[in-house]
Amino acid sequence: MASLLRQWFERGLVAQVSDEAGLTSHLQTGRRTVYCGFDPSAASLQVGNLVPLLGLRRFQRAGHRPILLIGGATGLIGDPGGKSEERILHSRDTVRQWAAGIREQASAFLDFSGAGAALVVDNLDWTAELPVIAFLRDVGKHFSVNAMVRRDSVQSRLTREGAGISYTEFSYMVLQAMDFLELARRHDCSVQIGGSDQWGNIVGGVELIRRALAREAYALTTPLVTKADGRKFGKSESGTVWLDPSLTSPYAFYQFWLNAADADVPAWLRTFTFLDVLAIDEAVAAAVEDPGGRAAQKLLAGEVTRLVHGEAGLGSAERITAALFGGDIHALGPTDFEQLRLDGMGCTELPAGTGVAAAMADAGLAPSRGAARRLISSGGVSVNGAPVRDVEQALSADTALHGRYHLIRRGRKAWHLAVHAAT
Numbered sequence: 001m002a003s004l005l006r007q008w009f010e011r012g013l014v015a016q017v018s019d020e021a022g023l024t025s026h027l028q029t030g031r032r033t034v035y036c037g038f039d040p041s042a043a044s045l046q047v048g049n050l051v052p053l054l055g056l057r058r059f060q061r062a063g064h065r066p067i068l069l070i071g072g073a074t075g076l077i078g079d080p081g082g083k084s085e086e087r088i089l090h091s092r093d094t095v096r097q098w099a100a101g102i103r104e105q106a107s108a109f110l111d112f113s114g115a116g117a118a119l120v121v122d123n124l125d126w127t128a129e130l131p132v133i134a135f136l137r138d139v140g141k142h143f144s145v146n147a148m149v150r151r152d153s154v155q156s157r158l159t160r161e162g163a164g165i166s167y168t169e170f171s172y173m174v175l176q177a178m179d180f181l182e183l184a185r186r187h188d189c190s191v192q193i194g195g196s197d198q199w200g201n202i203v204g205g206v207e208l209i210r211r212a213l214a215r216e217a218y219a220l221t222t223p224l225v226t227k228a229d230g231r232k233f234g235k236s237e238s239g240t241v242w243l244d245p246s247l248t249s250p251y252a253f254y255q256f257w258l259n260a261a262d263a264d265v266p267a268w269l270r271t272f273t274f275l276d277v278l279a280i281d282e283a284v285a286a287a288v289e290d291p292g293g294r295a296a297q298k299l300l301a302g303e304v305t306r307l308v309h310g311e312a313g314l315g316s317a318e319r320i321t322a323a324l325f326g327g328d329i330h331a332l333g334p335t336d337f338e339q340l341r342l343d344g345m346g347c348t349e350l351p352a353g354t355g356v357a358a359a360m361a362d363a364g365l366a367p368s369r370g371a372a373r374r375l376i377s378s379g380g381v382s383v384n385g386a387p388v389r390d391v392e393q394a395l396s397a398d399t400a401l402h403g404r405y406h407l408i409r410r411g412r413k414a415w416h417l418a419v420h421a422a423t
Contacts, residue, residue, distance in 0.1 A: 004027050013223075014222070015223040016196060016199050017218070018206055018220075026191075032191055034067070034190075035068070036052040036056055036066075036069065036192065038071060040102050043101060044102070044105065045244075046241060048195075048224075049106075049243070050307075051272075052193055052195065054274075055193050056068060059191075060116055061274075066116075066119075067189060068118065069122070069179060070106075072123060073124040074123060075098070076090075076095055077168055099124075105244065138212075139178050148173060148174075154170065172201070176205060180202070181205065181213070184209050184217060190218060192206075193221065194222075196223055197224060199219065227261065228261055228264050236252065236256050241253060241256045245309060251321065251336075252339075254305045256301075257304050257305065258298065260297050262287070266280065269284070272304050272307075273300070273304065302318075329407055334402050345417050346363055346364065346416040348362060348419070350395060350420050352396065352397070353395075355393065356381065356388050356394070359395055360416075363408065376393075377391060380411055381410055383408050
């Protein structure tokens with residue numbers, strides 16, 4: 001069986017590694033402890049965070065012990081990497097709430113039982129009461145300001161007109177390095193993974209462990225995920241794709257992957273699923289023979305949605321997709337309709353007795369009631385999957401799905417949800 005690191009290379013998951021031969025040997029000669037940190041910079045993780053999350057899971061599946069670090073302390077500071085200007089500093093209460101939510105969200109990807117049971121830690125535990133003098137003497141003395149200034153995350157800010165960097169963000173790399181040192185002391189952690197934009201910070205921790213503990217540690221980073229056409233990964237038409245189902249529903253999450261460009265699917269299957277590389281190659285080759293079937297996209301969407309939202313979330317996503325694009329509207333339940341409302345589908349409260357034409361005009365599906373009547377007459381309008389024949393047809397709770405919902409469709413792609421008030 002190929003070494004774990006070799007598997008990562010085969011899947012295109014390696015951007016940088018501090019010592020390839022050393023890390024390969026290190027992982028093959030015992031159970032190792034590996035960590036990755038997640039700062040609570042928002043109320044939820046987003047799809048880009050799946051790469052390191054699944055990376056921890058890959059290590060655990062190979063027999064190693066993962067540590068998921070929540071940046072309760074570093075989240076109060078803000079990582080300057082990838083930012084053109086100073087981050088907004090959020091209140092302690094906000095960061096604490098975000099940290100608690102992310103801890104629960106990220107923990108779902110790991111196994112907390114057995115010999116390689118995962119750990120979840122918060123760097124605020126060893127940072128909150130740390131005396132500043134002790135920090136400067138015991139940690140700061142190991143860092144050269146000359147080397148820190150040369151880091152890309154700092155240089156990009158210093159060379160950009162009108163930008164600059166505060167001492168607060170400048171100190172971030174020292175705090176992250178101290179995390180690695182602290183985990184090495186407490187849990188014999190010897191490997192840190194992260195995105196390639198974290199390389200300088202992670203290597204800083206490797207060097208600090210060598211100086212402070214006289215032992216080896218290793219850095220491994222993954223490439224930042226991009227789209228083949230240059231557009232930013234992790235964005236849909238409605239905005240960021242979050243892992244929290246209350247911010248991005250399982251249906252919208254599924255649609256993000258289902259709408260992946262053909263050129264993106266092979267790499268994304270390797271990055272975001274645990275499917276065997278040969279199975280991925282076969283699926284991609286089969287999709288090339290029948291591009292219209294989008295089999296590779298369906299495989300990708302199904303696998304990732306199942307990982308994040310479970311079988312129930314995947315089932316709901318597939319059910320809504322089949323209803324909207326296959327006409328089986330009556331298969332949708334109340335929670336499915338609420339997902340559509342959450343996802344940003346146009347939605348209006350419906351007064352009793354409102355006509356279809358009036359509802360269309362109010363919803364913006366037609367510029368006027370007269371135009372709506374003409375669309376109805378031409379056969380271009382349906383409600384809950386049934387064509388509307390009568391231009392005077394009213395929408396009542398008696399004919400609504402589940403007593404509340406009317407899904408109005410104009411043409412092939414224009415949808416609107418009209419909802420009766422709950423009784």
